Amino acid sequence: MVVDLDKYLKQDKDYYIAIGLEGSANKLGVGIIKHSKGLLSNVNKAKVLSNVRDTYITPPGEGFLPRDTARHHRNWVVRIIKKAIKDANINKFDIDVICFTQGPGMGAPLQSVVIAARTISQIWQIPLVGVNHCIGHIEMGREITGALNPVVLYVSGGNTQVIAYSKNRYRIFGETLDIAIGNCLDRFARTLKISNDPAPGYNIEQLAKKGKHLVNLPYTVKGMDMSMSGILAYIDQLAKDMFGIQKKQLKDEESGEFITKEDLCFSLQEILFSMLVEITERALAHVNSNQVLIVGGVGSNERLQEMMKLMIQDRKNGQIFATDERFCIDNGIMIAHAGLLQYRTGGIIKDLKDTVCTQRFRTDEVYIAWRDD
Amino acid sequence: MTESLISTLEDKIPNIKLNCISQGAEALVFESDTHPYYNDSKNCIIKYRPSKPYRHPKIDLQITKQRTIGEVKFMYKLCKLGIPCPNIITTDFPNGIIWMEFIGYKLENNEISSFKNWLWYLEKNGNDHDPLKKEVEFVCIKVGELIGKLHLNDMIHGDLTSSNMILVQDDVPHLIDFGLSSFSGLPEDKAVDLYVLERAIMSTHSVYAESYNRWLLKGYQQGYTNKSKYKEVIKRLEDVRLRGRKRSMLG
Amino acid sequence: MRLVPTAEYNAPDIESHKFEPSDGPHTTYGKTTQISDIVIKAGGEDRDKPTDHNDTPLGNLRAELTTLQDQINIFLTDRMNLEKDNKNQEADIERRLLDEGVDEDESE
Numbered sequence: 001m002v003v004d005l006d007k008y009l010k011q012d013k014d015y016y017i018a019i020g021l022e023g024s025a026n027k028l029g030v031g032i033i034k035h036s037k038g039l040l041s042n043v044n045k046a047k048v049l050s051n052v053r054d055t056y057i058t059p060p061g062e063g064f065l066p067r068d069t070a071r072h073h074r075n076w077v078v079r080i081i082k083k084a085i086k087d088a089n090i091n092k093f094d095i096d097v098i099c100f101t102q103g104p105g106m107g108a109p110l111q112s113v114v115i116a117a118r119t120i121s122q123i124w125q126i127p128l129v130g131v132n133h134c135i136g137h138i139e140m141g142r143e144i145t146g147a148l149n150p151v152v153l154y155v156s157g158g159n160t161q162v163i164a165y166s167k168n169r170y171r172i173f174g175e176t177l178d179i180a181i182g183n184c185l186d187r188f189a190r191t192l193k194i195s196n197d198p199a200p201g202y203n204i205e206q207l208a209k210k211g212k213h214l215v216n217l218p219y220t221v222k223g224m225d226m227s228m229s230g231i232l233a234y235i236d237q238l239a240k241d242m243f244g245i246q247k248k249q250l251k252d253e254e255s256g257e258f259i260t261k262e263d264l265c266f267s268l269q270e271i272l273f274s275m276l277v278e279i280t281e282r283a284l285a286h287v288n289s290n291q292v293l294i295v296g297g298v299g300s301n302e303r304l305q306e307m308m309k310l311m312i313q314d315r316k317n318g319q320i321f322a323t324d325e326r327f328c329i330d331n332g333i334m335i336a337h338a339g340l341l342q343y344r345t346g347g348i349i350k351d352l353k354d355t356v357c358t359q360r361f362r363t364d365e366v367y368i369a370w371r372d373d
Numbered sequence: 374m375t376e377s378l379i380s381t382l383e384d385k386i387p388n389i390k391l392n393c394i395s396q397g398a399e400a401l402v403f404e405s406d407t408h409p410y411y412n413d414s415k416n417c418i419i420k421y422r423p424s425k426p427y428r429h430p431k432i433d434l435q436i437t438k439q440r441t442i443g444e445v446k447f448m449y450k451l452c453k454l455g456i457p458c459p460n461i462i463t464t465d466f467p468n469g470i471i472w473m474e475f476i477g478y479k480l481e482n483n484e485i486s487s488f489k490n491w492l493w494y495l496e497k498n499g500n501d502h503d504p505l506k507k508e509v510e511f512v513c514i515k516v517g518e519l520i521g522k523l524h525l526n527d528m529i530h531g532d533l534t535s536s537n538m539i540l541v542q543d544d545v546p547h548l549i550d551f552g553l554s555s556f557s558g559l560p561e562d563k564a565v566d567l568y569v570l571e572r573a574i575m576s577t578h579s580v581y582a583e584s585y586n587r588w589l590l591k592g593y594q595q596g597y598t599n600k601s602k603y604k605e606v607i608k609r610l611e612d613v614r615l616r617g618r619k620r621s622m623l624g
Numbered sequence: 625m626r627l628v629p630t631a632e633y634n635a636p637d638i639e640s641h642k643f644e645p646s647d648g649p650h651t652t653y654g655k656t657t658q659i660s661d662i663v664i665k666a667g668g669e670d671r672d673k674p675t676d677h678n679d680t681p682l683g684n685l686r687a688e689l690t691t692l693q694d695q696i697n698i699f700l701t702d703r704m705n706l707e708k709d710n711k712n713q714e715a716d717i718e719r720r721l722l723d724e725g726v727d728e729d730e731s732e
Contacts, residue, residue, distance in 0.1 A: 059668040068660050072672040079675070164576070171576040177565070177616075214431050221553060223532040223569035270429045277427050282398035286536055286577065310427035315396065316375050 003372050005344045006037050016096045017049070018343065019084065020336025023073040023113030024105025024133050025157055026064045029053040030077075030084040031333025032095075035340055046143050046340075050087035051326060051333040052080050061193045063186065070108035077116040084332065095126055097348065099339025102130030103361030105158065110357040118355055127348040128355055129339040133330075134159060134363040137295040138170055139341060140334035145321035147293045149373065153280045154363075155304070156296035156330070157182030160276070161363060162224060162283045168368045173286065174224030174279040181272060182298050184228045188268060191239050192261055199329075204265045205301050211266020213252040213259055219271060224282045226275045235268055273304045277311045284315065293321040300328040345369035375401070382421045385468050391419065394485065399425075399440070399552055400469075409463050409472055417462055418476075422469035422552075437469045440552040445471060447528065447551040456522055457547040476547050477539040488516060488546060489535035492578055492585075505584055508544065513588035514595065516546045521596020523548070524566070524606065527558040533570035535577055560602070564609035567593070571614075627685040629692050633699065643695045650687035652677050656697035657690070 009016070015036045022029040032049040040046060056072035058064050085092055100117035101110060121128045138152050152163040152170070160181045162174035179187075182201055189200030194207070218234060220227040241248040242259070250259040280292055292312055294305065305322050312318035327334065342348075347369065349355055378401060379393055391403045403419040422437050441464070451458045462472040477486040484490040495509065516538055523530060530537070531553030538546045555562070570589070575582040590607075597603040631643040652674040659670045674690075677683040 056672070058663060059666040062663065062666045062668070065660055065662070068663055068672075071657060071659065075672045075674040166576070167579060169579070171579065173573070173576045214429050219432070219436065222565055223534065223553065223573065225569060225572075270432060274428045274432055278398060282532075285396065285398045286534060286573075307427035311425070314375070314378055314423075314426070 002039070003345065003370055005039060005341075005370065008344060008346060009037055010096065016340055016344065017090060017094050018097045018099055018129075018336040018340035019081075019095050020099040020131070020136075020332040020334065020339055021077070021081075021113050021117050022101045022133070022136070022330055022332045022335045023077070023109045024101045024103070025109065025330060026056040026069050026072075027053055027330040028056070028073045028076055028080055028113070029330055029332035029335075030080045031331055031336045032084055032088040032090065033333055033336040033340060035344070040143065042146055046337055048333055049090065050084045051331055052084045052087060053329070053331055054080055055198070057197050060195050061190050062196070063190060066106050066108040069106065070112040073109050074112040074115075077113060081116070081120065092124060095124070097129050097340060097343040098124075098126050099129045099131050099335045099343075100355075101133050101136070101335050101357075102355070103358040104133060105357075105359060107357070107359050110359070114355055114357050118352060127343075129342050129348055130355060130357075131335045131339045131342065132361050132363065132366045133335075134161070134163075135170065135366050135368075136334035136338040138163065138293075138363075139338040140327050140331075141293045141295040141321065141323055143337060144323050144327055145293060147291050147319070147321040149289070150291035150293035150319075150321060151280060151283045151287065151289050152293045152295060153276060153299070153308070154296045155181045155276065155294070155298035157186060157298075159296060160226070160228075162279050163363060164283060164287050164289065165368070165371065165373075166287075168371065169366070170363050170368065172362070172364055173283040174226070177222065177225050177227040178229040179232065181228065181276065182296075184232050184272065185268070185298070187232060188235060188239070188265075191236050192243070192264075199297070201298060201301065204269065205303065207262045207265040208269045208303065209266075211260070211262040211264070213255065213257065213263045213266075214270060215250070215259060215263060215267040217267055217271045219275065221275050221278055224279050224286070226279055228272065228275075231268070231271060235264060239264060269301075269303055273301075273307050276304065277307050280308065281311055281315075290315055290318045291321065292319070295323065295328060297329045299323070300325045341370045378423050381423055382419075382470075385465075385470065386419075389419075397550070404475060416475040418459065418473050420471045420473065424469075438466060441466050441469045441471060443554055444551040447554040448473075450526075450528065451523075451548070454522075454526055456519065456526075457541075457545060458551075459547065459549060476541050476549075478542060486540045487536050488512070488538035488540060489577060491540055492535060492581075496578065496581065505581060509585075510588050512540065512544050512546065513585050514592035515544065517589040517592020517594075518596035519546055519548060519592075520567070520570070520589075521593040521598075521603075523596075524563045524593075525597050525599055525602075527556055529555045529557050529562050529566050531555060531566065533566055534573040560605040560609040561613075563606045564613045567606070567610050568613045625681045627681050627688075629685060629689050631692060631696060633696075641699065643692055643699070645688040645691040645695075648688070648691075650677075650684070650691045652687055652690050654690040654694045654697075656694050656701075 015034055017034050020031045031051040034047040034049055036044055038044055054076050056064055056069050098117050098121050100114050117128060134154055137154055149165060154161045154163060158180050160176040161172050163170045163172055185204050186200045189204055194200055194203045218231050220230060242250060252259060292308060294308060299322060309320050312320045375396055389407045390405055393401055394404050395402045400420050400422045404416050405419055406416050408417055422441055425433050445461060445464050448458055448461050459473040459476050464471050480486050480490055480494050482494055532550060537550040539549055540546055571586050574585050578585055633641040677687040
C-alpha cells in the first residue's frame with residue numbers, strides 16, 4: 001500500500017506551498033517550501049523557496065531568558081515573514097498551509113510565534129498545522145540528504161535523542177537522562193565567559209580545535225542512554241579552580257604543560273561526542289541498521305561529524321548523512337516541510353483551541369501518516 | 374568495513390577459524406570450532422573489542438580495558454552465584470578478547486535465539502505464534518526473575534535490552550554483554566537499569582510492550598526476594614520514569 | 625475605521641476589571657515590554673526594538689494594543705505583589721509561632 005499524498009490537492013493546482021514559523025528557542029525562522037504533487041523522491045524533491053532566520057544573541061556569560069527571547073520573536077516576526085515571502089517571490093494567497101512549531105521548546109517564545117501564525121491564518125484565511133519541532137528536523141534531514149530509513153541522532157540545545165522509525169512513529173531508543181548536549185556546552189561556555197555570537201557551541205568548537213591535552217573526565221553511558229550533568233559539574237569545577245580567584249593551575253601528566261581553556265573545550269567535546277557516537281552505534285546494532293542521520297544544531301559540529309564518519313566506516317555498508325547549518329540549526333523551512341507532509345495527509349487544525357503550544361512534546365507522540373514502511 | 378576489523382583479530386589469534394556472527398556496538402562476536410586448549414569440544418564464542426578510531430586514543434584504551442576486565446569480573450561473580458550466563462574460557466585483556474562458551478540455538482528463521490529475535494519472530498509470524506501466548510508470558514517472567522536475582526546481589530547490568538538475553542533450549546534465558554556492568558546497592562542504579570530495559574522494550578517491541586513490561590516486572594518481584602529493598606527500587610523507578618517524562622526540553 | 629481593543633479581568637475576590645486604551649496618543653513602545661535589565665547590565669544592547677506603527681487601522685490597533693498590554697501587565701503585577709505580601713505575612717506568623725514560640729493570640 002502506498003500513502004495517497006494528493007487527497008487534499010486544490011483544484012487546478014499541481015503543487016503545494018507551505019510557510020513554516022519556528023521559534024521554540026532563541027532562533028526565529030520563517031521558511032517557504034514547495035512540493036510538486038505525487039510522492040517525494042529523488043526526482044521529485046521538495047523545493048526551498050526561502051529560508052530566513054534571525055537569532056536572539058545575549059552578552060557573554062548570559063543565557064537567553066524566555067521573556068527577552070519572546071520579545072525578540074514578537075518584534076521581528078512580521079519583518080521576517082515579509083522577507084520570506086519576498087525572497088520566495090510568491091503571492092501569499094498561493095500558500096496552502098501555515099505551519100508553526102507546537103513544541104517542544106520554551107513556553108514564551110513558542111507562544112509569541114503561534115500568535116503570529118494564528119493572526120496571518122485568520123487574515124489570509126489559510127489553515128494551520130501544528131508541527132513537532134523534532135519531527136521537523138528529522139523530515140527535513142531525510143529530504144535534504146535522501147537518507148531513507150536512518151537511525152537519527154538529534155542533538156540540539158534542548159534535545160539529545162537517538163531515534164529510529166518503526167510502525168508510523170519515530171521512536172526514541174536512547175536519550176539523555178538529564179541535560180541536553182547543547183545545554184551542557186552552552187553552560188560551559190557561560191562558565192568560561194565565551195561569546196554567544198554566533199553561538200556558544202560554535203565558539204567552543206573553534207577553541208577545541210586548538211586543544212591538545214586530554215583532561216580525564218567521567219564517561220557515563222547507560223545502555224542507549226547517557227548522562228551529562230555529572231561531567232558538566234566536574235569540568236565546571238575544574239574551570240572555576242583554574243580561572244577563579246585561586247588560579248590553581250593544572251598540568252598535563254605526560255608533557256608537563258599547563259592545561260588551557262582550549263584543552264578543556266577539547267576534552268569536553270571528545271568525551272561527550274564519544275558518548276554520543278557510542279549510543280548511536282548501540283542503536284544501529286540494536287535495530288540492524290547501517291545509516292545514520294545527524295540533525296539539530298550540535299549536528300553541524302565538524303568534530304562530531306568526523307567521529308560519526310569514523311564509526312560508520314567500520315560498519316558493514318555504513319552510510320552517514322548530515323546537513324549544513326542552514327538546516328541543522330533551527331529554521332522555519334523544516335517546520336514548513338514537515339507541516340506540509342502533515343497537511344497532505346489531512347493533519348490540519350480545525351479549531352483555534354487546538355493551536356495551544358506545549359513545552360513538552362515527545363517525538364514518539366506524533367503519528368507519521370505519510371510513511372507506510 | 375568489517376573485514377579490516379576481522380583481520381586485526383586474525384593477526385592477534387592466528388590459525389583460529391573465525392566466523393563473525395554479529396557486530397555489536399562495541400564488540401565483534403565470532404563463533405569458532407577451535408577451543409584454545411581442548412581438542413574435542415563444542416563451539417566457542419570469541420568476543421573482541423576492537424579499538425575505536427573515533428575515540429581519542431587515551432579514552433579508547435581506558436574504555437576497552439575497563440570494559441573487558443569489568444565484563445569478565447561480572448561473569449565470574451554470576452557464575453559463582455549460579456545466575457545463568459555463558460562460562461568464561463580464557464581472556465586476553467590488553468587485546469580486548471574474551472573466549473566463552475557458546476550458548477543459544479538457531480530459530481526457525483535462522484537467527485540466533487536472543488530474546489529480541491525470538492519475540493520478533495513470534496510478532497512477525499502472526500496467528501499460530503501468538504505473541505501474547507502463555508509461553509511468552511512464561512519467558513518474560515523468567516527474564517524478570519533473572520534481573521531480580523541480579524539486583525538482589527547488588528549487580529547492575531547497565532545495558533538491559535532484549536538483545537542481551539539469549540534463550541537456550543527449554544526457554545531458559547541467559548544474560549550476556551556486561552561491558553557496562555557495575556556493582557552497586559543504590560536503588561537509583563537498579564531503577565535506572567530497569568528503566569533502560571523498559572524503554573528498550575517499548576521502542577523495540579512497541580505493539581506488545583505493555584504486556585511484556587508487566588510480565589517482566591512480575592518476574593522481577595519474584596526474583597528480588599528481599600521485599601523491602603525491592604519496594605525501594607520500584608518506588609525509585611517511578612521517580613526515574615517521571616523524570617524521563619518531565620525532563621525539561623529547554624535550551 | 626478605528627479598531628479598539630478591550631480586555632476584562634475576572635476573579636472571585638474582586639469586581640470585574642475592564643481595560644480600555646485611552647484616547648492616546650499610542651505607540652508601539654510599551655513601558656512593560658522593554659528588554660530585561662540583566663541584559664543591559666551585562667553589556668548587551670537592545671537590537672530588538674519594535675518598529676513604529678503605520679497610520680492604518682491595523683497599525684493603530686497595534687499601538688493601542690501596546691497601551692492595553694501595559695495596563696494589563698501593571699494590573700497583574702500589582703496583584704501578584706499583593707498576593708506575595710499576604711503570603712509573606714502568613715509565613716512570618718508561622719515562622720514566629722514555630723521559631724520564637726510566640727503564641728498565636730499574642731501575634732494578633
